[in-house]
Amino acid sequence: MPDTSEKEIVILHVEDNPLDRELVFRTLQLDNVNCRILTCETRAEFEDLLAGGEFSLLLVDYHLPDFSGKDALEIARQRCPNIPFIFLSGVLGEEAAIDSLQSGATDYVLKQRLERLAPAVRRALREAAQQRQREAAEQRFRVFMDNLPGLAFIKDGNGNWLWLSRRWGDILPSAIDDFIGTNRSDFLPPDTAAAAAEIEKKVIESGMPADTTEEFGPPNDPARQWLVTRFLVGQANEAPLLGGVAFDITARVLAERELSGEKDRLQRLVDQNLAILADQETGLV
Numbered sequence: 001m002p003d004t005s006e007k008e009i010v011i012l013h014v015e016d017n018p019l020d021r022e023l024v025f026r027t028l029q030l031d032n033v034n035c036r037i038l039t040c041e042t043r044a045e046f047e048d049l050l051a052g053g054e055f056s057l058l059l060v061d062y063h064l065p066d067f068s069g070k071d072a073l074e075i076a077r078q079r080c081p082n083i084p085f086i087f088l089s090g091v092l093g094e095e096a097a098i099d100s101l102q103s104g105a106t107d108y109v110l111k112q113r114l115e116r117l118a119p120a121v122r123r124a125l126r127e128a129a130q131q132r133q134r135e136a137a138e139q140r141f142r143v144f145m146d147n148l149p150g151l152a153f154i155k156d157g158n159g160n161w162l163w164l165s166r167r168w169g170d171i172l173p174s175a176i177d178d179f180i181g182t183n184r185s186d187f188l189p190p191d192t193a194a195a196a197a198e199i200e201k202k203v204i205e206s207g208m209p210a211d212t213t214e215e216f217g218p219p220n221d222p223a224r225q226w227l228v229t230r231f232l233v234g235q236a237n238e239a240p241l242l243g244g245v246a247f248d249i250t251a252r253v254l255a256e257r258e259l260s261g262e263k264d265r266l267q268r269l270v271d272q273n274l275a276i277l278a279d280q281e282t283g284l285v
Helices: 018-030 043-052 069-079 094-102 111-146 166-170 190-206 250-284
Strands: 009-014 035-040 057-061 085-089 107-110 151-155 161-164 210-215 225-233 241-248
Touching (some): 018 035, 035 043, 043 069, 057 069, 057 111, 085 111, 094 107, 107 111, 111 166, 151 166, 190 210, 190 225, 190 241, 225 250
Parallel strands (some): 009 035, 009 057, 085 107
Antiparallel strands (some): 151 161, 151 241, 210 225, 225 241
């Protein structure tokens, strides 16, 4: 009996032999795969079913009278590249097996070895779920970084840019892609660039993060002030990567400078008044 604790999967089985279709269904049933199977045997039926339904997995005979399994694989890669695709064949040589995997098939199972079918189906579904999770995580990361109210970057140990967040497009003198894979720093004043390179070297060597205040900006506003934090990114036994975030603190710096100027002016007034009072007291004596 199928394992009803598992979510039911929908399999599209492309097979021209009714006995093989029944054998596949019974094999999966005996292995407790909770599935519903739709079958077809022609190219037209295959294309219509792909267009009209959502499938968990495609199970395709490699040798078909109306079209080939390779044709089915090419159609599937174009229309539903994220659905696992397993070849099922009575005869599949080593070269054809390797070619099918290189072309995008998830796996292949020989009809003489149907005991491998259920494990192959479960593995393919598990890998597809893991891939969806990775893609979802990458999408969340992109959305997060695109909405970060600042700049973010990743460099390799040699100072080459590996990744730059979208907001760098407002800062750099040319397209972001012009900088990826290079260590260009021509948007920084020379002194700032040299100091940044030295800080990055120390972060990589020590493994400790570092905060700096730096001045750079787009050509029409090059004097922006930034709080930049650099830190080590990576795992054990991997080449070190350098991550960083930068936040525009220009308004805060200008406000602090203005406040400092006001304090200086007030201090001068106080000093002047104290001097006047001191002169008056001297005159009274």
